[in-house]
Amino acid sequence: MQALVLERQGELSLRDIDLPLEVGPSDVKIAIHTVGVCGSDVHYYTHGRIGPYVVRAPMVLGHEAAGTVVEVGAQVKGLKVGDRVCMEPGVPDLSSRASKLGIYNVDPSVTFWATPPIHGVLTPFAVHPAAFTYKLPDNVSFAEGAMVEPFAIGMQAAARARIVPGDVAAVIGSGPIGIMIALAALAGGCSRVLISDFSKEKLAIAGRYDGVTPVDLSQESFAAAVARETADWGADIVFEASGSPKAYSGIFDLVRPGGALVMVGLPVEPVTFDVPGAIAKEVRIETVFRYANIYDRALALIASGKVDLKPLITGTYAFKDSIKAFERAASAQPTDVKLQILMD
Template sequence: MDKTLTILHQNLSFVLEGVKKVSYQDRPIPSIQDPHDVQVHVKFTGVCGSDVHYWQHGSIGSFILTSPMVLGHESSGTITSVGSAVTTLKPGDRVALEPGIPCRRCEPCRGGKYNLCLHMAFAATPPIDGTLAKYYVLPEDFCYKLPDHVGLEEGALMEPLAVAVHVTRQGRVGPGDKVVVFGAGPVGLLCCAVARAFGASVVIAVDIQPARLEFARGYAATGVYEPAKGVEASVNAERLREMHGLGRGADVVIDASGAEASVHTGIHVLRTGGTYVQGGMGRDVISFPIMAACTKELDVRGSFRYGSGDYKLAVGLVAEGRVDVKRLVTGTVGFREAERAITDVQGGKGIKTLIRGVED
């Protein structure tokens, strides 16, 4: 038999070669190089806004595509083999993948903030290949075993849920808090759900798309607000406070949109001494209502990916039924339809689209 036929599709991968130029390539099967690593057969991968952005523009900020790169980083799968030092996982275990490997040695890593690692190797961030392949290799401690009653589809949603957990923890959301979340995309919706799980009594979702607000109302938000067009941010903030009885203002504002107008409105809707968390990424430079932030003595914080304990908590919230991620899945496509999934997300179709993995 021709040997070239025997290796066909051993590790079929969805590769971004350039702006709006993709291909399916049979890459070498990644082998376990470290005794603490595991090999995973990827079963489901969610389409993220960053995948769309790289497909559209070939770059995000300083991360620029200079050579072909496998896309995808929101994944779940089944363990196929383990390194000699692995003790907590075995072949056949179903896991959610945390797709960034820190160096574990730099100052942020040693200080407990590995999400800020100076040498982070994050999936589908140039030049690191992502998870839209048949097989992927990760360290044991970056794979989270799923309980028997949690499906692999849900496992693929642990990545955006972990982002939402980190954002909400940055806001120090607690029982009785009044929280306003700007942006009702997947992360914003999950921030609403996590805030409720953390005990927030009021969670208001803000978006300019009525359909997303309607979904948010039936999902985790206690109320919604569609900003009026052509008015000052302070006016929208006052209307929001009055409509939802926020009194002096919200305790915590989370921006998951990255839109400049949302940033302004969010600062104005907070009470004095409130907390503002920027989770969404928009333009590199925007104007900022610094006077309001200073005179109200706001705690203004950033949020980037996820850190220690966030993935574990995400799995726990789903396992305990405190956050329902399945409701966000509005479509699942085959591996060969990956580009269509990206164009659908780019066109604003649905909430979360999943791509099935390559079967044996």
């Protein structure tokens, strides 16, 4: 079958590739309908690596996906041919110590779509364990189903934050994940969320949501905005979602005494971290790596109508134009939040 293949850093091709499609007793085969273009996909395309994960051989991209079940294994219950589904892309070793502790997202042996050397799903069909495949409610579109994966990261961040109803949160970075964190934080009980960026276009998108206050960093510092909005107390929770090392300069000026810092963005350069600043306020520090035991919750929240992710889809491409989609994503147009590729 054809697939979008990252041949090597900076080189994409749409070509035939031989991928295993044998359906095991606990698996389902899915006709892929919609795939989101993730920042990690783009980073592998432009840089060839993310930390220890290095593209050493041709790899199919794509891990934010939804589609239709076309075959089910003999032991599968709860799913049938014709069901519309989304898929959690990371499959852990269920016998691992991490899985037994409920933190399978940090299982060292997890296999995650489009993470070297595992192929992704920008291809017509994929086989996946039924246990990590979720039926879409009738009111959730394929496009929204493909948004569950990035929204699950926002949900994981909100869960790690231990939100108390009425909390005020501050989010650094209004990219796709930053906005989804803001929405998850509001759904989790925050009364308000301030979100910062230099991109007026992305801030305008974030500011359309009730409860989200955009802060343009070209006009004022985030610390000044947070101080003004919290009577100089600070945010109860600060989410770092930009991945910029510069974001850590003065980051503890944003958080109140006894508050929390949740680190989500992955810097590619070294970070200077103000340990005395954290200790002086007894800031609780949490980290987020993907998600665990939250995918179905993210889907349920979208289906409830309490979170509307449709405004974040700013462009769609046909499968035959996948390379153009990635070229656009790599150009980082300020009006883009989430691009998607339609497989049929």
